[in-house]
Amino acid sequence: MQVRLYRHGGHMGRFAPLDVLVNGKKAGSLKRGETLTLQLSSDGAGIQVAMGSSRSPVLHLRPWNGSVDLECGSSAWWLFDFLNLAYASPFNERVFFLREIARA
Numbered sequence: 075m076q077v078r079l080y081r082h083g084g085h086m087g088r089f090a091p092l093d094v095l096v097n098g099k100k101a102g103s104l105k106r107g108e109t110l111t112l113q114l115s116s117d118g119a120g121i122q123v124a125m126g127s128s129r130s131p132v133l134h135l136r137p138w139n140g141s142v143d144l145e146c147g148s149s150a151w152w153l154f155d156f157l158n159l160a161y162a163s164p165f166n167e168r169v170f171f172l173r174e175i176a177r178a
Contacts (some may be wrong), residue, residue, distance in 0.1 A: 081146050094110060095129075119135050127161065130146060131167060
């Protein structure tokens with residue numbers, strides 16, 4: 075399965091790369107506006123993006139023989155996080171978003 079992951083700009087960590095984790099292991103990094111292409115087994119995988127202790131929820135990809143397009147970036151809620159909840163669990167697992175946009 076081929077996975078293409080695009081990173082939107084956003085504000086959180088806009089000048090730092092996001093780590094791309096596949097089944098909990100680092101598979102690459104993404105800077106703002108970049109696209110990363112990964113070749114994964116057709117069995118499915120759990121994908122997540124992270125920067126330090128801040129991360130996205132795990133996106134579980136079901137088995138597929140084609141390609142999958144994903145997008146990620148920083149969530150908007152943390153702009154209004156005056157209590158710094160983005161650094162506390164479980165909120166730190168929602169700082170970034172990761173979603174599927176197409177399958178081919």
